[in-house]
Amino acid sequence: MSSSTLKRILHRTLNPKPDSTHSSSISLFTTVSSPPSDPSNPTSPPDPLVTDAVSILTHHRSKSRWSTLRSLTPSGFTPSQFSDIALRLRNNAHLSLRFFLFTRRNSLCSHDVDSCSTLIHILSRSRLKSHARDVLRLALRIPSSEDRVPKVFRSLIKSYNRCGSAPFVFDLLVKSCLDSKEIDGAVMVMRKLKSRGIYLQITTCNALISEVSRRRDASTGYKLYREVFGLDEANKVKPNVNTFNLMMVSFYxxxxxxxxxRIWREMEEEVGCFPNVYSFSVLMETYxxxxxxxxxxxxxxxxxxxGVVYDVVAYNTMIGGLCSxxxxxxxxxxxxxxxSKGLECTSLTYDHLVRGYCKVKDVDSAMAVYREMKSxxxxxxxxxxxxxxEGLCDGNKERVVEAAEIVKEAVRESEFCPSRKCYELLIKRLCEEGKMDRALSIQAEMVGRGLKPSQETYKAFIDxxxxxxxxxxxxxxxxxxxESLKLRDEEEES
Structure with a gap:
C-alpha cells in the first residue's frame, strides 16, 4: 500500500466533502514514512508532563522509572497525553507497551479508542502483531455510544499517518474482530477498504470467509468469497488453494x-491455483x-x-469410504x-477397518484389527x-461375555459411555444365555448413568x-x- 493510496483513503474518510478545516490533517500525508519529530500539535507549546515522562522513560533505569513516574503523576495521564508520550517512544515499541501496561495496572489513564489506536500502530510498525491484536481486542471492548468496530476503524484511519503505521494493521483489526465474534464489523472493514482499492492479505480473507461460513452458513461464506475476490472485476488479491479447501469443507x-x-471446478479454472493433497481428500470424501x-x-x-503424494488423511479418507x-x-x-510406505496409521484408520469388518459380518477379522489397535x-x-x-452379540450368542468385557474395558480405560441400545443388547443376550448376575450388574451400571429400564429391558429379565x-x-x-409403564404414561399425560 503506497502512501499516496493511503492518502486517498484517509482523505475520503475524513473529508467526504472539501473542507478547509481539515487542511492540517491532510498535510500529514506528505510524511507517512517519517512522522513529525514532535507528535503534539506544533502550534501549541509542548506539554511539560509529556516531556518529563518521556525523559524518565528513556533515561531512567528500569527499576526506578516506574516509581519516578508514579511520583511525577499521582493523578495520571489523559489519553491524549499517553498518545503523545507513546509517539515519542515509537522507535521502542516494547517500552511503549510496558508504559501502556503500567498505566492500566496502576489506573493512571482511562484509555480510550484513540490512545489504544496509537499503541496499535506503534506495535504494528514494529511487527509485534500478537501484542497489537491484544490491544485491538481491548479497544473493541471499550464502551461506546456508537458501534465499536466503526469507531476503532475510524480512529486507526485518523492516526495511521501520524504514527507511520504498517498497512497490515487493518488485517489485524479484521482478525481481532473475528476473535471478538464481531463478524459484521469484520465484513464492514473489508468492504470499506475494498471500496477504496485497499486489499486485505489472503490469509485474512480466508479467515473471514471461514468464520462467516462457520457461524452463518456455507452459502453466505461463498457469497462473501465472490465479493472479497471480486470475481467479476480486476482484483489484486487472488484466492489460493486454502480458500477453495475451506469452502469445500464447509459445503461438505x-x-x-x-x-x-462446483468449488472444485472453480479451483481448476483459477489461474495459478492447484489442488493439494487435502483438496483431493475433500473431493474423495464427498464421493x-x-x-x-x-x-x-x-x-x-x-x-x-x-504426482500428488498420498498422506495419512488421503489414505484414511479412502479406507473409510471403502469400508462404509x-x-x-x-x-x-x-x-x-x-x-509398506512407512506411513504410520492413526486410530481413525483402525476405526474404519473394525467397523467395515463388522458391516460385512466378519467379526473375527474385526476383533483381530481391534486387538492390533489396542496393542x-x-x-x-x-x-x-x-x-x-453388535457384531459379537448378533454373530454368536456365546460371545456375549466377550462383548461385555470389551465394553467394561473401554469404560475403564477411555471413559467410553455406552448408549441405551448397547446396554439393552448386552442385557438381552446375557439373559438369553442365562447369565443373570452379569446382566444385573450391567443393568445397575445403566441405571447409574441415568438410563431408566425400558420395556425391552424388563422383558429380557422376565424371559x-x-x-x-x-x-x-x-x-x-x-x-x-x-407399574412402571403406567407411571410413565401418567407423567406424559401431565
Whole structure:
C-alpha cells in the first residue's frame, strides 16, 4: 500500500466533502514514512508532563522509572497525553507497551479508542502483531455510544499517518474482530477498504470467509468469497488453494455435495491455483459420502497420475469410504500399502477397518484389527465399540461375555459411555444365555448413568428368569414393569 493510496483513503474518510478545516490533517500525508519529530500539535507549546515522562522513560533505569513516574503523576495521564508520550517512544515499541501496561495496572489513564489506536500502530510498525491484536481486542471492548468496530476503524484511519503505521494493521483489526465474534464489523472493514482499492492479505480473507461460513452458513461464506475476490472485476488479491479447501469443507459439512464439485471446478479454472493433497481428500470424501466409489477411486488414481503424494488423511479418507461401502478387501490393501510406505496409521484408520469388518459380518477379522489397535495403545471410538458389541452379540450368542468385557474395558480405560441400545443388547443376550448376575450388574451400571429400564429391558429379565425356572422373580418383574409403564404414561399425560 503506497502512501499516496493511503492518502486517498484517509482523505475520503475524513473529508467526504472539501473542507478547509481539515487542511492540517491532510498535510500529514506528505510524511507517512517519517512522522513529525514532535507528535503534539506544533502550534501549541509542548506539554511539560509529556516531556518529563518521556525523559524518565528513556533515561531512567528500569527499576526506578516506574516509581519516578508514579511520583511525577499521582493523578495520571489523559489519553491524549499517553498518545503523545507513546509517539515519542515509537522507535521502542516494547517500552511503549510496558508504559501502556503500567498505566492500566496502576489506573493512571482511562484509555480510550484513540490512545489504544496509537499503541496499535506503534506495535504494528514494529511487527509485534500478537501484542497489537491484544490491544485491538481491548479497544473493541471499550464502551461506546456508537458501534465499536466503526469507531476503532475510524480512529486507526485518523492516526495511521501520524504514527507511520504498517498497512497490515487493518488485517489485524479484521482478525481481532473475528476473535471478538464481531463478524459484521469484520465484513464492514473489508468492504470499506475494498471500496477504496485497499486489499486485505489472503490469509485474512480466508479467515473471514471461514468464520462467516462457520457461524452463518456455507452459502453466505461463498457469497462473501465472490465479493472479497471480486470475481467479476480486476482484483489484486487472488484466492489460493486454502480458500477453495475451506469452502469445500464447509459445503461438505452441510451435506451440499454438489457445491463441493462446483468449488472444485472453480479451483481448476483459477489461474495459478492447484489442488493439494487435502483438496483431493475433500473431493474423495464427498464421493464416498454419496456412495460414488467409482468416482472416488478415479480421484485417487488422478492423484497418482499427477504426482500428488498420498498422506495419512488421503489414505484414511479412502479406507473409510471403502469400508462404509462394504469394500473392505480393497480397504485392507490400502492399509497394507500404508505400512509398506512407512506411513504410520492413526486410530481413525483402525476405526474404519473394525467397523467395515463388522458391516460385512466378519467379526473375527474385526476383533483381530481391534486387538492390533489396542496393542498400539490406540483408543477406539464409541461407534467402533458399539459396532463390535453388535457384531459379537448378533454373530454368536456365546460371545456375549466377550462383548461385555470389551465394553467394561473401554469404560475403564477411555471413559467410553455406552448408549441405551448397547446396554439393552448386552442385557438381552446375557439373559438369553442365562447369565443373570452379569446382566444385573450391567443393568445397575445403566441405571447409574441415568438410563431408566425400558420395556425391552424388563422383558429380557422376565424371559431370562422364566427360562431359569425362577417364576417368582419373573412375575414380580412383570408387575413392576406394568407399574412402571403406567407411571410413565401418567407423567406424559401431565
Amino acid at each position: 459439512r452441510e451435506g451440499e455435495t454438489e457445491m463441493v464439485e 464416498c459420502f454419496r456412495g460414488m466409489m467409482v468416482e472416488a477411486e478415479r480421484v485417487w488414481e488422478d492423484m497418482r497420475l499427477k 461401502n462394504l469394500e473392505v478387501t480393497k480397504a485392507k490393501k490400502l492399509f497394507e500399502e500404508m505400512g 498400539k495403545s490406540f483408543e477406539a471410538e464409541g461407534l467402533t465399540i458399539e459396532a463390535l458389541v 431370562g428368569y422364566g427360562r431359569a425356572g425362577d417364576e417368582e422373580t419373573s412375575s414380580l418383574l412383570a408387575i413392576e414393569m406394568a
